[in-house]
Every structure is written in C-alpha cells, then in structure tokens.
Amino acid sequence: MGSLFLKVSKVLFAAGLLIYGFTDPGWAQRSSCEECHGRAKVDFRRSIHKERGMACVDCHGGDPLDMTRSSMSKDKGFLGKINKKDVPYLCAKCHSDVELMLQYGEYIDEFAVYRHSQHGKILYKKGDTKVAVCTDCHSAHDIKKAEDPESWVYPFNVPTTCARCHSDKNLMQDYGIPTDQYEKYKESIHGKLRLEKKDLRAPGCPDCHGVHGATPPGVDEVHSVCGKCHFPQRNYFQESPHFEAMKDKKINECASCHGSHGIEAPTYELFTSGKKEEGSGCGGCHSPDSREYLLGVRIKNDLLEAEKSFEKASLFIETARLKGFEVDEERIKLKEAKAKITEVLPITHSVSIPLVEQYITTAKAGAEDVKELVNAKIVEWKDRRVMFVINIFIFLFVVILLIIKRKRIMPKSNPPTPPMAGKL
Amino acid sequence: MEGEKKYWQAVKENIRGWLSLEGARKNIEVRFGIDLSKLTDKIKSDLLNRPLPKNLIWIHYLGSVILLLFVIQVITGTALSFYYKPTPDEAHTSIKYIMNYVPYGWLIRSIHYWAANLMILSLLFHLARVYFMGAYKNPREFLWVSGVFNLGIIIAFGFTGYILPWDQISYWATTTLTSEIGDLPLIGKYIMLSIRGGEEVGSGTLTRFFVGHIMILPAALCSLILVHILVVARQGISPLWWKQKVTNPSHESQPRTFFPHASLDFAIIMFTLFALLMGLAVFFPTGLPDKANPLEIPAEIKPEWYLLFLYQFYRVLPVKILFIKRVVLFAIPFIIFIIVLFSVPFSDISEELHPLKRRLFTGLGTFALLFFLTFTLWGLFS
Numbered sequence: 001m002g003s004l005f006l007k008v009s010k011v012l013f014a015a016g017l018l019i020y021g022f023t024d025p026g027w028a029q030r031s032s033c034e035e036c037h038g039r040a041k042v043d044f045r046r047s048i049h050k051e052r053g054m055a056c057v058d059c060h061g062g063d064p065l066d067m068t069r070s071s072m073s074k075d076k077g078f079l080g081k082i083n084k085k086d087v088p089y090l091c092a093k094c095h096s097d098v099e100l101m102l103q104y105g106e107y108i109d110e111f112a113v114y115r116h117s118q119h120g121k122i123l124y125k126k127g128d129t130k131v132a133v134c135t136d137c138h139s140a141h142d143i144k145k146a147e148d149p150e151s152w153v154y155p156f157n158v159p160t161t162c163a164r165c166h167s168d169k170n171l172m173q174d175y176g177i178p179t180d181q182y183e184k185y186k187e188s189i190h191g192k193l194r195l196e197k198k199d200l201r202a203p204g205c206p207d208c209h210g211v212h213g214a215t216p217p218g219v220d221e222v223h224s225v226c227g228k229c230h231f232p233q234r235n236y237f238q239e240s241p242h243f244e245a246m247k248d249k250k251i252n253e254c255a256s257c258h259g260s261h262g263i264e265a266p267t268y269e270l271f272t273s274g275k276k277e278e279g280s281g282c283g284g285c286h287s288p289d290s291r292e293y294l295l296g297v298r299i300k301n302d303l304l305e306a307e308k309s310f311e312k313a314s315l316f317i318e319t320a321r322l323k324g325f326e327v328d329e330e331r332i333k334l335k336e337a338k339a340k341i342t343e344v345l346p347i348t349h350s351v352s353i354p355l356v357e358q359y360i361t362t363a364k365a366g367a368e369d370v371k372e373l374v375n376a377k378i379v380e381w382k383d384r385r386v387m388f389v390i391n392i393f394i395f396l397f398v399v400i401l402l403i404i405k406r407k408r409i410m411p412k413s414n415p416p417t418p419p420m421a422g423k424l
Numbered sequence: 425m426e427g428e429k430k431y432w433q434a435v436k437e438n439i440r441g442w443l444s445l446e447g448a449r450k451n452i453e454v455r456f457g458i459d460l461s462k463l464t465d466k467i468k469s470d471l472l473n474r475p476l477p478k479n480l481i482w483i484h485y486l487g488s489v490i491l492l493l494f495v496i497q498v499i500t501g502t503a504l505s506f507y508y509k510p511t512p513d514e515a516h517t518s519i520k521y522i523m524n525y526v527p528y529g530w531l532i533r534s535i536h537y538w539a540a541n542l543m544i545l546s547l548l549f550h551l552a553r554v555y556f557m558g559a560y561k562n563p564r565e566f567l568w569v570s571g572v573f574n575l576g577i578i579i580a581f582g583f584t585g586y587i588l589p590w591d592q593i594s595y596w597a598t599t600t601l602t603s604e605i606g607d608l609p610l611i612g613k614y615i616m617l618s619i620r621g622g623e624e625v626g627s628g629t630l631t632r633f634f635v636g637h638i639m640i641l642p643a644a645l646c647s648l649i650l651v652h653i654l655v656v657a658r659q660g661i662s663p664l665w666w667k668q669k670v671t672n673p674s675h676e677s678q679p680r681t682f683f684p685h686a687s688l689d690f691a692i693i694m695f696t697l698f699a700l701l702m703g704l705a706v707f708f709p710t711g712l713p714d715k716a717n718p719l720e721i722p723a724e725i726k727p728e729w730y731l732l733f734l735y736q737f738y739r740v741l742p743v744k745i746l747f748i749k750r751v752v753l754f755a756i757p758f759i760i761f762i763i764v765l766f767s768v769p770f771s772d773i774s775e776e777l778h779p780l781k782r783r784l785f786t787g788l789g790t791f792a793l794l795f796f797l798t799f800t801l802w803g804l805f806s
C-alpha cells in the first residue's frame with residue numbers, strides 16, 4: 001500500500017515536472033529547490049533578481065538539476081540558510097562588482113559604506129546580529145527596485161521600514177535609543193509633506209542619516225545635515241553668536257530651536273516661546289528680561305507688522321478688483337514684497353537686527369506702495385461716482401419735466417372701454 | 425471762355441438744387457417714385473396721431489421696456505465688440521483692457537451687463553403679466569408662441585454672453601452644465617459636442633458662443649420682435665378683465681394719441697430706466713473674476729440668477745433612481761414644462777379673463793411662480 005502510494009506520487013510528480021518543464025523551461029533547467037520551498041519560490045518570482053535571470057542557486061548554492069536530496073550537499077556548494085553576519089558579504093559578491101553592476105547603472109559602494117554605518121559597526125565590531133543587514137531593509141526573496149511602490153525602500157515606505165525595528169521597544173532597549181522617532185516624524189512638517197502630500201523634496205530617514213551608512217549625526221554635524229537643503233539658514237546661522245555656542249557644544253545647532261524628528265513648521269511664536277516638546281523658542285535659554293530675549297520679541301513684532309500690512313494691501317487689491325479695476329501690477333508688487341519676508345526668514349538665523357530690519361522695512365514699504373497705487377484707483381472710482389451722480393440727476397430732472405408736461409396735456413378723464421375694443 | 429463760365433454756373437445750380445430741402449425732396453421723389461408729403465401724412469395719421477386704445481395702462485409698457493433694453497444692448501454690445509477678442513488667450517485680457525484703458529469702457533460694459541439682467545427681469549414680468557391677465561387668449565395665441573421663442577432667445581443671449589469674459593466662474597459653470605447635458609442618453613453627447621464645438625470647453629466653444637451672441641441671436645431676435653410687435657399693432661392689446669363690463673362710449677370725444685401721449689409716457693419710463701441703469705453701472709460695476717483655469721475647479725460654481733432655480737432643482741434631485749440618471753429625472757419635467765408653456769393659449773380656451781374664474785391656469789401659474797421664487801432663494805442661500 002505504502003509503496004503503491006509512493007509509486008503513484010512519483011509518477012504524478014514526474015508528469016507534473018514534465019508539464020511544468022515545458023511551460024517554464026528556465027525552472028526545469030535550473031531549479032529543483034522550488035519543489036519543496038514553495039513560499040520562497042512565490043516571493044522570489046516577483047523579485048528584480050528573478051527578472052534579471054537569477055535563481056536560488058546564485059545565493060544558496062547547491063545543484064538545482066539534481067532532483068534528490070543530494071542537491072543540497074556541501075560537495076555541491078550548498079550554503080543553506082545564510083548566516084545573518086554573512087548576508088552583507090553574499091550580497092556584496094555581486095553588488096560590489098563593478099563590471100556586473102555597471103550594466104544596470106547601480107552603485108557599488110553599498111557594502112563599503114555599510115561597514116562604517118552604525119549597523120555595520122555593531123555587527124562587525126561587536127558581533128551583535130540584532131542589527132539590520134541588507135535583507136532587513138530590502139527583504140530576502142522578493143527584493144524589488146527602490147522605484148517599485150511595493151518595495152520596502154520605496155521613498156514613501158522607507159520610514160515604516162526603519163520603524164519596524166526602531167519603534168520596537170524590546171529591540172531598542174539594549175541600545176538606549178528612543179523609539180518614538182517614527183511617531184514624531186509622522187506628525188512633523190517633513191513627515192506630513194512626504195507621507196501625506198507625497199512631496200519628495202521633504203526628507204525621509206536616509207536623507208538625514210544616510211542610506212547604507214546610517215548613523216546619527218553628531219552635535220556639530222547637524223548643520224551640515226539640515227543645511228543640505230536649508231543652506232541659506234545654515235550660512236546665516238554660522239554668522240550668529242549661536243555658532244560659537246554650538247562649537248562649545250552648549251547647544252545642539254538647528255535642533256535646539258526646531259527639534260529633530262518631530263520638527264514643526266516654524267511660526268513667528270518661536271521667537272518668544274520657551275521650551276517645547278520639540279525644540280525651544282528664544283525664551284527657552286534667554287530669560288525674559290535679557291537683551292537677547294528682547295531681540296527675539298523685536299524680530300517677531302517686525303514680522304507680524306509686515307504680515308498685517310500685507311493683509312491690508314490684499315484687502316485693498318480685492319476691493320479694487322471687485323470694482324473692475326486691473327490689479328495685476330499691484331498683485332505682482334505685493335508678491336515681491338512678500339518675497340522679501342521669505343528671504344528674511346533665513347536671515348533671522350543670524351539674529352542680526354540691522355540686516356533683518358532692512359528687509360522687513362523694504363517689505364513693508366512695498367505693501368504701502370501697493371496700497372497707495374490701489375488707493376489712487378479707488379479715488380478715481382469715487383470721482384467717477386460724483387460725475388455720474390450728476391448725470392443721474394439730470395435724467396431724473398428730465399423725468400420730472402416730462403411728468404409736468406404730461407399732467408398738462410393728458411385728457412382729464414380716462415374713459416372706460418367696451419370689451420375687446422382694443423384695436424389700435 | 426464764355427462756355428466755360430456757363431458750365432460752372434450750371435454746376436453751381438445743380439449742387440444748390442441737391443442741397444436745398446425742396447430740391448432734395450424733388451430729387452428723391454423722382455428717383456424713388458414716392459410722394460414724400462403723402463408718406464409724412466401717412467406717418468402722422470397712422471403712427472403719431474393714432475388714437476391709443478382706451479384700455480392702455482402702465483403695465484402695457486413692459487414689452488417696450490424690453491425692446492428699449494434690447495436697443496441698448498445692441499449699441500453697447502457693438503461698442504464692446506470693437507475691443508473684445510474671442511479667443512481663450514485674449515478674451516480675459518481684452519475685457520481687462522476694456523475696463524481699464526478704453527475710455528468709458530467700464531461704463532459700457534457695466535451697462536451691457538446690467539441691461540442684460542434688467543432685460544431678463546422685465547421679460548419675466550412681461551410674461552407673468554401676460555399670463556395672469558389672460559392676454560394670450562384667442563386671437564393672440566400666435567403672440568404667446570412667438571413670445572416663448574423670444575424668451576428662449578434671450579436666455580440664450582445671457583448664456584452665450586456669460587462665458588465671453590472667459591473667467592473662472594463662467595468657464596466652470598459652462599463646463600459643468602454642458603457635461604451634465606452630455607450625460608443625457610442617446611443624444612446627450614451630440615448636444616454637448618455641438619454646444620462646446622469640440623470635446624472640451626475651449627476656443628471652439630468661445631468662437632461659436634461669440635458668433636451666436638453677436639450675429640445669430642441678434643438677427644433672430646430682431647426679426648421675432650418685429651413680428652411680435654407688428655402683430656400686437658395689428659390686433660391691439662387685449663381687454664382688461666376689470667373693465668370688461670363697463671361701456672361708456674360717450675367719452676371718446678378727446679382721444680389720446682400715440683404722439684404725444686404714449687410717447688411721453690414712454691419717455692418718462694425711458695429716462696427713469698436710464699437713471700436706473702446709470703446708477704447700477706456706476707455704483708455696482710461688473711467685476712472680473714480671475715481668468716479661466718481649466719486645471720483648477722473653483723470652490724463654488726453658481727450660474728446666473730435666472731438659471732439658479734434650475735440649478736438648485738437639479739442639485740436636490742437624487743443622483744439616481746433605479747437606473748434612471750439625474751439628468752433624465754431633470755429633463756423629463758423640464759420638457760413637459762416647455763410643452764405646457766407652448767400649449768397654454770391652446771388649452772385655456774374659455775373667454776374668461778378674470779384670474780379667479782380660471783382657477784386651473786391661475787393655479788398652475790402661481791405654482792410656477794412659487795417654484796421659481798423658492799428655488800431661486802434656496803439656491804442663493806445655500
């Protein structure tokens with residue numbers, strides 16, 4: 001009975017293999033692995049590696065043409081499950097091969113960089129295999145290109161991929177690092193832009209921490225990290241007294257005021273507020289009666305005043321527009337004035353009052369200009385009204401004359417009419 | 425020498441002959457074969473000295489008000505056409521130019537805008553007065569039918585004029601409306617394409633709306649109004665229900681005539697209207713919303729006030745009942761309404777004029793009026 005079952009299944013297997021062999025020659029030629037490792041097969045079939053013509057044997061060794069268990073013997077170079085520690089080497093076998101990678105336009109420095117990352121250091125210096133290796137971020141079998149929306153490292157998926165480990169309290173407790181970065185990032189201006197608005201200009205984790213070389217930036221490296229995008233701010237910051245304090249490691253550069261993972265879109269409040277959950281305003285370090293704090297108040301008030309004059313100018317423009325005036329020129333002028341404020345925001349990082357106020361004054365003068373230009377139009381409109389009100393009165397006067405005339409010439413009695421008499 | 429002098433003398437005489445009133449008159453009479461003195465007599469007796477019907481009251485001037493407003497539209501519209509450029513690129517800019525740089529352009533445009541609105545308003549009043557006074561009854565069925573055509577043409581005027589400034593609001597109102605029409609089964613697509621002049625609301629649409637607005641519709645309306653008024657002149661105005669019973673012909677000794685009596689009344693109305701139009705145009709000039717942007721839908725799309733009731737009615741209809749789409753739910757009562765509107769004088773055949781004695785039609789009219797008012801107000805405040 002038992003042997004019969006075995007025979008039947010062998011025949012069935014052979015038949016299946018034959019049919020499959022005809023339909024998928026690649027598989028028949030190269031792999032007997034998938035016969036048992038179904039799950040891995042399914043994953044692998046969707047990967048970029050499969051698309052580029054790789055097979056199980058390329059990573060795991062062994063003999064795919066051998067239909068017996070001996071296909072997985074040491075003699076046939078079978079590697080089995082790859083040790084976590086060996087994964088980077090294995091991947092690097094191809095991914096550091098210039099000749100091979102050139103044709104795909106891929107980088108070749110991933111492994112070299114990885115070894116210097118925090119992940120790599122812990123792995124190789126301490127032998128601690130809890131850190132991330134290639135497969136933790138890219139998956140093992142269904143590896144996809146980063147451009148593929150299903151990939152774990154697709155730009156919008158990276159933060160969740162990092163969070164898989166970095167939000168895991170159990171995993172992180174040994175290293176003494178926080179686990180709320182992702183939650184904070186999600187709510188931050190960067191996170192909202194990237195995750196909700198799908199704006200790739202906003203950074204994900206690797207944009208600040210590096211990709212394969214992931215490390216936390218040191219205190220005095222923060223400005224170069226933020227400054228990659230916010231370079232005017234960085235430049236002006238370097239001119240400020242804060243830069244010296246940072247060099248003495250008293251403050252943590254950008255992050256001291258703006259926070260790090262939970263960074264919010266800054267408002268003018270930042271000039272006067274105190275310590276906050278993320279970052280801190282001027283009041284966080286400077287006492288409210290200090291000269292420095294008052295500088296903050298001054299800048300804030302200057303900016304608020306400018307905003308107010310913008311609002312007024314917009315209102316003027318809108319009024320004139322509704323009266324049918326062309327206001328394009330004024331709109332452009334107002335935009336230019338507003339641009340001065342956009343320009344001055346980086347400059348506030350220098351906390352140099354003369355420089356800042358020079359810009360704000362120009363902006364306010366621009367808004368005033370606009371108001372005057374529009375006002376001239378509104379005055380013209382009022383003049384028009386006077387002119388035409390006279391006109392209207394002339395019309396009404398004519399009406400009165402006509403009514404008097406009518407009184408004179410109309411027959412006194414309006415005789416009643418017989419029915420249907422209305423033939424003209 | 426002598427001959428030359430004579431020649432110049434003759435030329436002088438000839439020119440003098442043409443220039444003097446008497447001479448010009450003779451020349452015209454000979455050349456066109458008409459007796460001018462007879463013609464002026466005819467004008468005097470048939471038009472100026474024509475006795476007015478005894479039942480003429482102020483409300484009968486509404487029709488002439490529409491006519492006057494139409495004349496104003498033709499004049500201001502022609503003036504606008506000198507500067508207006510009917511292409512999507514230039515339309516908005518050209519209107520801006522009219523408003524800001526053409527001398528009194530803003531005034532002309534605002535008058536055109538306000539006269540259009542007043543025209544529709546007085547048209548609705550005219551229609552209501554004719555309806556509730558039973559003025560369409562035998563023998564005036566034709567007047568009513570031509571009137572309904574007038575109504576359609578004026579609304580078409582408003583609709584085609586509306587998009588000419590090519591601003592956000594009118595662009596999107598037109599786009600939405602035509603795309604809903606496109607949802608009608610079978611013919612919808614073709615109606616939509618023929619209104620739009622292409623798949624999208626674009627330069628094709630603007631061109632045909634402009635041509636419609638300044639050529640086809642004016643020509644059609646001119647001829648229809650001419651017919652409408654000639655028929656009124658021929659048939660006289662209908663009797664008034666409250667004067668039907670009273671007869672006292674003895675008072676006819678001192679009849680009122682077209683000139684000066686009616687002309688005077690009309691002049692009073694005309695100058696009042698001028699003052700009103702001027703006031704509206706100066707104190708509430710037409711603004712100009714931003715240029716149409718096919719990529720950005722404005723927050724709110726509302727049609728002009730006189731189409732608002734239809735829009736609001738459309739909005740409150742369910743999106744679908746069973747497999748019947750909303751457009752169809754809308755189109756069915758709409759078409760029935762048009763048919764009923766045309767058939768009014770043919771189905772209300774009693775001789776009774778008093779509104780309370782023809783309850784069915786007064787009721788229908790009141791219902792239509794209430795419907796219009798309710799849905800217009802509802803649309804305004806939602």
Ligand code: HEM
Pocket residue numbers: 483484485486487488490491547550551554559560564567568569570571572574575578649652653656660661662
């Ligand atoms: C362009 C639009 C129109 C113009 C210029 C116009 C003009 C006139 C004029 C000048 C009269 C003479 C009496 C009066 O004014 O009441 C008249 C009468 C009349 N109109 Fe109109 N009308 C227009 C639209 C309409 C419409 C929309 C209707 C109805 C659907 C209509 C139906 C009538 C009728 C039935 C009369 C006869 C009234 C009577 O004999 O008492 N008209 N129209």
Ligand code: HEM
Pocket residue numbers: 494497498499500501502504505508519533536537539540541543544578579581582584585586587588589637638642710
């Ligand atoms: C021969 C007659 C007419 C001509 C040549 C004419 C011409 C024009 C022109 C060139 C425009 C574009 C300028 C602008 O939008 O301000 C316009 C707009 C308009 N026309 Fe006319 N029009 C005529 C008659 C009418 C009539 C009878 C109506 C009314 C029922 C009307 C209603 C409008 C409306 C509502 C606008 C849009 C006004 C605006 O929003 O600026 N037009 N017309």
